[in-house]
Amino acid sequence: MNSSAIAALLVSYMESAPSGPATTDALLAQVSTYLDLLLRWNARTNLTAVRAPEEIITRHFGESLFAACHLFPDRSPRKGNSSETLADVGSGAGFPGLPIKLWAPQIHVTLIESHQKKATFLREVIRALKLTDIEVQPARAEHVTQTFDTISLRAVEHFDQVLPIAASLVRPGGRLALLVGEEQTAAAKTLLPTFLWETPHAIPNSQHRVLLIASATQGT
Numbered sequence: 506m507n508s509s510a511i512a513a514l515l516v517s518y519m520e521s522a523p524s525g526p527a528t529t530d531a532l533l534a535q536v537s538t539y540l541d542l543l544l545r546w547n548a549r550t551n552l553t554a555v556r557a558p559e560e561i562i563t564r565h566f567g568e569s570l571f572a573a574c575h576l577f578p579d580r581s582p583r584k585g586n587s588s589e590t591l592a593d594v595g596s597g598a599g600f601p602g603l604p605i606k607l608w609a610p611q612i613h614v615t616l617i618e619s620h621q622k623k624a625t626f627l628r629e630v631i632r633a634l635k636l637t638d639i640e641v642q643p644a645r646a647e648h649v650t651q652t653f654d655t656i657s658l659r660a661v662e663h664f665d666q667v668l669p670i671a672a673s674l675v676r677p678g679g680r681l682a683l684l685v686g687e688e689q690t691a692a693a694k695t696l697l698p699t700f701l702w703e704t705p706h707a708i709p710n711s712q713h714r715v716l717l718i719a720s721a722t723q724g725t
Contacts, residue, residue: 506537506540506558506559506562507537508530508533508534508537511528511533511536511537511540511562511566512528512533514559514562514563514567515528515536515562515563515566515567515570516528517567517709517710518563518567518568518570518571518574518708518709518710519570519571519574520709532607532608535607535634536562536566536604536607538633538634539566539599539603539607539630539633539634540558540561540562540566542626542629542630542633543561543598543626543630544558544561546626546629547598550622550623550626552597552598552623552626553565553597553598563710565598565600565604566600566604567709567710568600568601568659568684568708568711568714569600569601569602569603569604569605569659569684570601570604570605570608571706571708571709571716572601572605572657572682572684572716573601573604573605573607573608573609574608575682575706575716575718576591576605576609576655576680576682576718577605577608577609577612580608580609580610581609581611582609582611582612583654586654587611588613589611589612589613589654589655590612590613590614590615590653590654590655591605591606591612591613591614591615591653591654591655591656591657592614592615592616592617592642592649592653592655592656592657592674593605593614593615593616593617593656593657593658593659594617594646594656594657594658594661594667594670594671594674595617595618595646595658595659595661595667596616596617596618596623596627596641597618597620597623597660598623598626598627599616599626599627599630600659600660601657601659601682601684602614602615602616602657603616603627603630603631605657606636606639607634610636610638611638612638613638613639614638614639614640615639615640615641615642615653616639616640616641616642617642617644617645617646617649618641618642618643619643619644619645621643624641624643627641628641646667646670646671646674647670649674651674652674652675652676652679653674653675653676653679654676654679654680655675655679655680655681655682656671656672656674656675656679656680656681656682657682657683657684658671658681658682658683658684658685659683659684659685660684664685664689664692665692665696668683668692668693668696668697669696669697672696672697672700672721675721676721677721677722678720678721678722679720679721680718680719680720680721681697681700681717681718681719681720681721682716682717682718683716683717683718683719684708684714684715684716684717685714685715685717686713686714686715687705687713687714687715688713690705690715690717693717693719697719699721699722700719700720700721700722701719701720701722702717702718702719703717703718703719705717706718
């Protein structure tokens with residue numbers, strides 16, 4: 506898919522974000538390369554149930570970049586934190602962690618994915634896009650010992666079990682970013698009552714999906 510077609514599909518996700526539309530030629534070229542790899546791999550490895558390229562752009566890239574724009578509106582670390590870290594729990598085919606990295610390249614990103622074939626795919630995307638300051642951690646989230654400034658989580662099974670594990674990886678004062686169904690909002694707040702929750706951000710072109718951002722208090 507060419508860059509102009511990708512840009513047209515992404516515009517509504519970028520317009521509604523705080524920073525406004527900002528799809529650069531470099532970003533669009535990276536998305537195009539990533540999409541081509543995903544389509545080739547998905548033909549033999551089940552990375553995503555979504556098969557149509559246009560739908561992959563909107564449902565996966567659009568949603569991920571929408572989150573990226575809200576988390577890093579200036580496309581750079583917050584408050585000049587040059588060592589800012591983000592971990593994507595259960596990264597799968599790389600969403601939203603890899604698009605966040607494309608949007609904010611100075612952020613150090615860790616993609617946590619225990620499925621070996623998916624982890625291999627993530628490494629191939631990183632190699633093809635020549636990304637630096639990013640790593641794949643082929644482990645289950647409960648076995649990860651370090652903590653991060655931001656944790657992202659999207660489309661996971663057993664949400665009630667995974668969410669507390671993901672939250673335990675957030676540093677005091679850090680953030681948790683969830684791409685979930687609107688009906689999971691109440692459950693998230695109940696499971697993590699000590700987190701400070703922002704008003705949900707409705708994801709464009711979706712009737713029931715939202716971006717939930719919460720901050721961990723110093724005592725969390």
